[in-house]
Amino acid sequence: MADYKNLIDGEMVDNGEWLEVLNPANEQVVGRVPACGKDELDRAVAAARRAFKDWKKTSREERQKVVQGIAAAIKENADELFRLLTSEQGKPHAQAQQEIYGAAGLAAAQSTLTLDDVVNQDDDTRLSRTRRVPVGVVGGIVPWNFPVMMAIQKIVPALVAGCTIVLKPSPFTPLTTLRIAELIKDVVPAGTVNIITGEDSLGPMITEHPDIDKITFTGSTATGKKIMEGASGDLKRITLELGGNDASIVLPDADVEKVAEQLFWSSFSNAGQVCIAAKRIYIHKDIYDDLSKAIAEYAKTVVVGDGSQQGTGVGPIQNKKQYERVLELIQDAKDNGYKFLTGGDKDPSGTGYYVPITILDNPPEDARIVAEEQFGPVMPLLKFDSIDEVIERANNSEYGLAGAVWTKDTDKGVEIAEQLETGTVWINEFMHLSPFSPFGGHKQSGFGAEYGLDGLKEFTYPQVITVKRDAAV
Ligand code: NAD
Numbered sequence: 001m002a003d004y005k006n007l008i009d010g011e012m013v014d015n016g017e018w019l020e021v022l023n024p025a026n027e028q029v030v031g032r033v034p035a036c037g038k039d040e041l042d043r044a045v046a047a048a049r050r051a052f053k054d055w056k057k058t059s060r061e062e063r064q065k066v067v068q069g070i071a072a073a074i075k076e077n078a079d080e081l082f083r084l085l086t087s088e089q090g091k092p093h094a095q096a097q098q099e100i101y102g103a104a105g106l107a108a109a110q111s112t113l114t115l116d117d118v119v120n121q122d123d124d125t126r127l128s129r130t131r132r133v134p135v136g137v138v139g140g141i142v143p144w145n146f147p148v149m150m151a152i153q154k155i156v157p158a159l160v161a162g163c164t165i166v167l168k169p170s171p172f173t174p175l176t177t178l179r180i181a182e183l184i185k186d187v188v189p190a191g192t193v194n195i196i197t198g199e200d201s202l203g204p205m206i207t208e209h210p211d212i213d214k215i216t217f218t219g220s221t222a223t224g225k226k227i228m229e230g231a232s233g234d235l236k237r238i239t240l241e242l243g244g245n246d247a248s249i250v251l252p253d254a255d256v257e258k259v260a261e262q263l264f265w266s267s268f269s270n271a272g273q274v275c276i277a278a279k280r281i282y283i284h285k286d287i288y289d290d291l292s293k294a295i296a297e298y299a300k301t302v303v304v305g306d307g308s309q310q311g312t313g314v315g316p317i318q319n320k321k322q323y324e325r326v327l328e329l330i331q332d333a334k335d336n337g338y339k340f341l342t343g344g345d346k347d348p349s350g351t352g353y354y355v356p357i358t359i360l361d362n363p364p365e366d367a368r369i370v371a372e373e374q375f376g377p378v379m380p381l382l383k384f385d386s387i388d389e390v391i392e393r394a395n396n397s398e399y400g401l402a403g404a405v406w407t408k409d410t411d412k413g414v415e416i417a418e419q420l421e422t423g424t425v426w427i428n429e430f431m432h433l434s435p436f437s438p439f440g441g442h443k444q445s446g447f448g449a450e451y452g453l454d455g456l457k458e459f460t461y462p463q464v465i466t467v468k469r470d471a472a473v
Contacts, residue, residue: 003032004174006197007181008040009047010190015040019197021175024090024316024323024353025306031088031175036198038205041166044194045211048137048164051191056134056162060114063160067111069187070156074104074148077183083308085148085176090315090353091270092307100176103152109435110156113456120464127467132460134162135237136213139206141227143219144318145273145375147173148180150218153450155193158216161459166194166212168202170219172319207231214459217241218275221399221444239448239458241275242441243373244401247394248278248430249384249416251407252286259406260294266404266430267379268302268357271314273322275445276402276424276431280370281381282390288383292361295381296341299357304377306352314377316353323353326376329369330358333378338363341381365393373399387416395421400442404430423449 005012018032034040055063074081082096089096121128140154147169158165169177174197181195196202203223207215207230214237217227221242231238248266250259266278283291307315317323330344343358358378360369369380384390394403402424405413410427417425423440426432433439438454440446449455 001029001031004178005182006034006036006040006044006178007185007193007195008044009194010185012182012185019171019199021088021172022319023087024318025087025308026351027353033171033174033178033197036196036202040196040198041202041205041209044166044196045137045209047191048166048194049211051189052134052136052164055159055164055189055192058162063162064111066188066192067107067156067159070152070184071104071107071111073183073187074100074107074152074180077179078104081148081176081179084179086307086315088173088175089144089147090307090318092312092315095270095315096307099146099149103148106149106435107152107156110160110451110456113157113160113436113453115161115453115456115460121466123469125468125470127469128464130462130464132161132457133463134460136163137211138163138165138459139209139212139215140165140167141203141206141215141217141219142167142169144170144172145270145275148176151177151180151195154216154218157450157456158459159188159192161456163214163459164192164194166196166206168206169195169197171197171199203227204230207236208233210234212236214238216450216458221446224446237458237461239450240441240446241439241448241450242401242444242446243375243399244275244441244445245279245371245373245397245399246276246402246404246422247397247420248281248404248406249390249394250281250283250287250291251405251409251412252284253408254287254291254406255408256287256290256294260291260298262430263291263406264295264298264302268299268314268377269431271317271355272377272379273318273375274431278404278430279374279379280394281379282384282393283381285383285385288362288381292341292359292381296359299342299359302357304354304356314357317355317376318353320353322375323355326355326374326378329372329374329376329378330355332368333360333363336363336367338367338369343378365396371397391416391419395419398444401445402426404428
């Protein structure tokens with residue numbers, strides 16, 4: 001058990017008050033982090049404000065070099081970092097490794113993004129151009145499911161755009177992020193990146209802070225609404241990446257054997273705690289019986305257990321609150337007499353927040369497990385008849401994050417994708433995000449974008465400068 005400090009103004013610091021972080025696999029304390037409040041936040045914001053004065057004037061090459069330094073620090077220490085990540089988040093080592101290398105790769109790739117000036121008018125009367133100006137000090141707030149990736153996808157574009165940042169990890173998973181803070185302390189200029197930890201109550205202090213110009217948030221829709229309210233006081237810019245209830249649609253021409261395993265992992269990766277996991281799988285009636293059987297058979301080969309142990313495919317739920325919510329959804333399915341293909345039967349007592357892989361056989365559309373975001377290893381398989389019907393059912397959600405279509409006829413897949421009311425649709429794959437393509441939600445999955453130039457623009461505002469060429473002065 002170690003203590004992890006905060007990064008404020010280029011120094012690793014603590015305030016003598018600590019929060020304990022548990023390993024969800026055994027409920028033992030794995031580390032402690034500072035329990036910060038308004039004083040530490042004020043210091044971090046003041047440091048970010050001071051650093052912004054110089055950082056906003058740096059060249060794209062200077063910023064690129066710093067961000068590539070972050071990528072290198074993560075990559076060089078990947079072995080230590082992925083083990084630490086598993087110990088606080090619960091995901092199996094292989095998935096933790098993917099997150100760490102993914103974060104380093106994202107930083108390296110996004111270091112190359114640039115927002116060039118755009119010429120609006122260039123004639124005898126005027127030269128008008130739009131330049132993108134960094135918004136200032138950014139407040140970043142991240143969740144516990146991909147703590148490192150989410151932190152990097154906020155820190156990196158902020159720096160590339162010329163902003164400085166104060167980032168708050170989730171109180172459930174702050175350790176790996178603070179270890180990265182230590183590793184990059186001398187890579188980033190003092191004050192450009194500040195990482196402070198505290199309870200959820202630190203969140204609203206960030207949202208409402210008068211010297212923060214923009215909030216970039218990833219987390220639940222419920223918290224997203226509070227953030228929007230908190231940020232309205234001084235009309236801060238906000239980017240909200242929120243919940244999802246993604247539908248996967250499997251057409252009758254899909255090869256049952258080939259898609260079963262992929263569909264399984266599209267739902268159960270990270271124990272289902274992925275915003276863009278397939279949370280409802282609609283299977284055409286002609287292949288429903290065969291495919292649901294194949295998915296259930298595959299599920300039986302996957303080991304649920306401690307993510308640090310070899311062979312584990314699905315780790316524990318990250319925290320007790322979420323664990324209890326997932327068990328409640330399983331209980332609701334039992335109470336309503338829905339049919340289980342696997343799971344739903346294990347006594348949840350004992351140490352660690354383990355939930356058995358649970359697959360439900362065609363529950364009704366208004367079942368809680370279909371209508372709500374489960375965020376756990378519980379998946380409903382649903383039977384459909386016609387394309388029009390399945391599109392309507394997929395769109396019948398308050399969320400609009402992502403979705404997938406599985407078919408040999410990719411033109412048909414695209415035709416269906418264009419009718420889905422979500423920010424992203426994959427044909428014949430899942431969860432693929434590119435550093436160069438925008439990612440964002442529709443409806444109550446949020447607004448704004450991350451990744452790509454659209455994501456970078458969110459850290460800037462457009463300034464138009466017009467020179468009158470034929471002026472009489
Ligand atoms: P959460 O909303 O409970 O917490 C997220 C962060 O917000 C944490 O750091 C928390 O401390 C902070 N917070 C809590 N209350 C706050 C408040 N009132 N003001 C400001 N900050 C506050 O979310 P979670 O449970 O950590 O994460 C799970 C949710 O995140 C799921 O709904 C999931 O779909 C969503 N998510 C979305 C994306 C995406 O890109 N769209 C990615 C990952 C997770």
